[in-house]
Amino acid sequence: MSLPQDVKNSLANYKHNSLFWTDLLYLMSNRQQSLAATGPFRKFAINVKNLSTETIEMNEDMTEFNTRLSAYYKQLTDTWNEAQKEYSRKVPELPNDSEHMEASKRVWIDIYENYFTRLFDSADFAENFGKLVTSELEIAKHWNNMASTLLESANMPTKKEMDEVYKELHSLRKRVAKLEKIANKGGT
Amino acid sequence: MANEIKLDPRLLAEFIKLNKNILDAPNLAQSLEEIDLEVTPHEVVYSEGKIRLLHFNPLVAKQIKTPLVIAYALVNRFHILDINQKKSWVRNLLNQGIDVYLIDWGTPTQINRHEGFDDYVNGYMDNIIDFVRKESSSQKVSLQGYCTGGTLSTVYSALHPDKVQNLILTAPVIDGRRDSTVVSNLAKHMDVDKLVDTLGNMPPELMYYVFSILKPFEQGFEKYLNFFKNIHDKEYVENFIRVEKWVSDTPPIPGELYRQWIKDVYQENLLINNNMYVGGKQVSLKNIAMPLLTQVAVGDHLVSPECSMPIHYAVSSQDKTLKIYPTGHVGMIASSFSQKKVLPEFSQWLTERSEK
Numbered sequence: 001m002s003l004p005q006d007v008k009n010s011l012a013n014y015k016h017n018s019l020f021w022t023d024l025l026y027l028m029s030n031r032q033q034s035l036a037a038t039g040p041f042r043k044f045a046i047n048v049k050n051l052s053t054e055t056i057e058m059n060e061d062m063t064e065f066n067t068r069l070s071a072y073y074k075q076l077t078d079t080w081n082e083a084q085k086e087y088s089r090k091v092p093e094l095p096n097d098s099e100h101m102e103a104s105k106r107v108w109i110d111i112y113e114n115y116f117t118r119l120f121d122s123a124d125f126a127e128n129f130g131k132l133v134t135s136e137l138e139i140a141k142h143w144n145n146m147a148s149t150l151l152e153s154a155n156m157p158t159k160k161e162m163d164e165v166y167k168e169l170h171s172l173r174k175r176v177a178k179l180e181k182i183a184n185k186g187g188t
Numbered sequence: 189m190a191n192e193i194k195l196d197p198r199l200l201a202e203f204i205k206l207n208k209n210i211l212d213a214p215n216l217a218q219s220l221e222e223i224d225l226e227v228t229p230h231e232v233v234y235s236e237g238k239i240r241l242l243h244f245n246p247l248v249a250k251q252i253k254t255p256l257v258i259a260y261a262l263v264n265r266f267h268i269l270d271i272n273q274k275k276s277w278v279r280n281l282l283n284q285g286i287d288v289y290l291i292d293w294g295t296p297t298q299i300n301r302h303e304g305f306d307d308y309v310n311g312y313m314d315n316i317i318d319f320v321r322k323e324s325s326s327q328k329v330s331l332q333g334y335c336t337g338g339t340l341s342t343v344y345s346a347l348h349p350d351k352v353q354n355l356i357l358t359a360p361v362i363d364g365r366r367d368s369t370v371v372s373n374l375a376k377h378m379d380v381d382k383l384v385d386t387l388g389n390m391p392p393e394l395m396y397y398v399f400s401i402l403k404p405f406e407q408g409f410e411k412y413l414n415f416f417k418n419i420h421d422k423e424y425v426e427n428f429i430r431v432e433k434w435v436s437d438t439p440p441i442p443g444e445l446y447r448q449w450i451k452d453v454y455q456e457n458l459l460i461n462n463n464m465y466v467g468g469k470q471v472s473l474k475n476i477a478m479p480l481l482t483q484v485a486v487g488d489h490l491v492s493p494e495c496s497m498p499i500h501y502a503v504s505s506q507d508k509t510l511k512i513y514p515t516g517h518v519g520m521i522a523s524s525f526s527q528k529k530v531l532p533e534f535s536q537w538l539t540e541r542s543e544k
Contacts, residue, residue: 097196109405120370120401123377130377133394137379139387144386162298163388170302177311 003063011063015056022052031117044153058142061135068132075125083115192403193240204226217425220433224428225267230278230290233499234319234462238294241316242266243323247282254353254542255324257317259344261335262441262449266292267434269334272427275522277531286542289320289329295439301388304444306467309344311492317344318349328353328368330538334521335359335491339453342499344465346475354541355476357499359491361438364454369488369493370402380442384447389440396438402489452523460498477504479541483530485514 003011026049065179087108095102121127148158234241258278260266269277269290281288291313296303303311320329331352333341338360345352364372383390400408418424441449451458458464464471482500485494492510500510512532515525 101199101202105410109410112405113403116401116404117370121368121373123373126373126377130379134379134382137382138241140386151409163301166299167302169299170307172308174311177315 003067011060015060018052018056022049043155046149047149047153052091052147054142054146054149057114058139060140061138065132065135068128068135071128072132075119075128079115079119080112083112086115087111193530206413206416209416213375213416213419214488216419216422216497218429220334220429220436221435223273224429225265225430225433227233227273228270228282229278233323234316235291236312236315238296238300239312240292240318242292243291244278244282244288244290245469246287247279248285248286250285251287252285252539252542253287253324254326254328254330255289255320256330256332257291257320257457258288259313259331259333259337259341260291260293261337262293262340262445263336263438264436266290267437268518270433271363271430271434271522273459275313275527277521277526280531281526281535284528284539285392286348286535286538289315289316290448293439296389296442297440297530298388301384301443303442305343305448307442308340308445309347313340313344314348314351317348319353326543328354328399330354330356332356332358333360335517336361336449337498338362339449339459342476343424343471345478346471346473347466347469348476351477352478353543354479354538356481356538357496358481358520359485360482360496360499361449361453361490361491362502363457363495365457365458365460366492366498367541368436368492369490369495371398372454372492372495374398375450376531378450380447380450384443387443389443390446391437395441399435399438427464459529460502462502470514473502474498474504475507479507480505480509481534481537482510483513483520483534484511485515485517485520487514487519490517507541 090107090111094100094107144159148160153159201303204493216345229245231245232240233243253298258266258269260269270279273279278288283306317331321327329347331338331341331354333356335358338357339362341355341358342360342362345355355497361367364375415425415428418428452464453459456463459471462470462471462474480500480503482496484496486493488496497510500508511530513520513525513530515523520526520530
C-alpha cells in the first residue's frame, strides 16, 4: 500500500522548498548567528538544520503511518460490524429474561471472540500490523535523531554514544567471565 | 403504547446490583501495590546483574537429593508459579520433597540490550546451574523450562547435556512454523531488526498489546464483569488482584535475545532443524539424551501444542514422555486442574528419575 504518485510529488516538492529556504536562511543568517550564539547555543545554532530535516522526513513517515493506522481501524471496524450482524441475527432467538442473561452474554462473547480471533489469525492483519509498527519505528528513529541533536548541542551523551558504552560493557563482561572461568580451572 | 419495550424487572435488579458492586469495589479489593507476590519462604542464593536465583525453604523433612531448577518464561515474571497457596506450583513440589530453585530473570533495561541467547544460556543459566550443583553437592540437576524458558532450557540441555539429569519442558516454544497462535502470526510478519535497532529492547507495551488481542472479549470484558459480580467473595477477589498484578508486570526482553528468538524460532525455524547457533556452537537437539518430559495443553493460545510437541520426536532420549492436558497455557501451571492432575504426574515422573 504505497502513496499515490501525485502525493509523493507534492511531498517531494514541499521537502525541497523547505530545505532550500532553511539552507538559504541558514547561510544568510550564519554570521549574525555566530555573533549572537555562544557556548552550547553556538552548537545548537549549527545543528538546528538537522531538526527541520528530521521534522520534514518525519512528516513523510507520518503519512505512511496514518495509512496503516486507517487500514488497522478499518479491519477492526469491519470485523466488529460482521460480528454485530451475526449477533443481531441471533438476538430474536434469545429469551429476554434474567435466567438466560448469562447464556445471551456467552453467545455475544463467543460470536465476537470468533470473528476477532479469525481476524488476528489472518495474514492480512499481521502484514498490516507489521507495517504499522515499522512505520511507527521510522517515526521513532526521527524522534531519536532529534533528541540526539539536542543532547549533542548541550554536550550530553547521545543515545548512539550510550549504546556504544553498553556494547563495550557487554563485551567486557563477557571477557571477564571467560577469564574468570579459565582462572578458576587453573588453566592458561 | 404499541412500541413499549418489555424488560424483565429482574434484569434491572441485576444491573442495579452490579452498579452497587462497582461502587463497593475500592473498599473490598486491595490495590496492586499492597500485594506481595513473593510469599513462599525462600532465600536469594545467587544473583548476577538483574537476575536472581531463589531457593525455596523445604516444607517436608524427606528430601529428594537431585535439585530442580525452574527457568520461567522471559515474558511476565515467575510469580504465577506461586500465585497463591492453593494453586502454587512451587509449594506443591516442596510438599513432595523436591528441592526447588527458581530463576528470576528480573527486569532488563537498555544496558542489557546486547544480551542474547549466548549470555542467557552459556552465561546466566550455566553459572546458576554450576552454583546449584556445587551447593547441593549434585553432579547434575533436573531442569524445568516453561514457555520461552522451555526454549532456553532446550538450548541449554543440548549444549550442556552433562549437567542435566532430567529435562521437563512445559509448553516450550520449539517449532515456530507449526505454531498456529496469534503470537506466531504477528512474530512472522515483524521487522525485528528495525525494532531492535531502533528501540533496543522489546518494549513491554508491545507485548501487552499482543496479549490483549489473544482473547479480547473474554479477557478484556467478561473477566472484569465477573470480578465486579464476585466482589463480595474475598478469596475470588484476592486471587483476581494477584493474577492482575502478575499480568501487568511485563518486563522488556533484551534486544539481541528477542532478535534471535523471533528469527531463529518463528521466522526461520532453525531450532527444530538443528541449525540454530548459540555462542558459536550449533544447537543439535540430538544431544538431548537425558529423560525428557514434555507437557502441552490443548487449549494453549500462546504456544500451540503443535509448536511444542516436535521436541518429543527430535531428541535422542530413550526415556521420554509426552503429556497432553485439556487446559490452557496458564491453566497448566496455576489452576486446580494443575494441582490435581499435572503436578502429581510431574512429581511422580521426577521422583522416579532423581537421586533420593
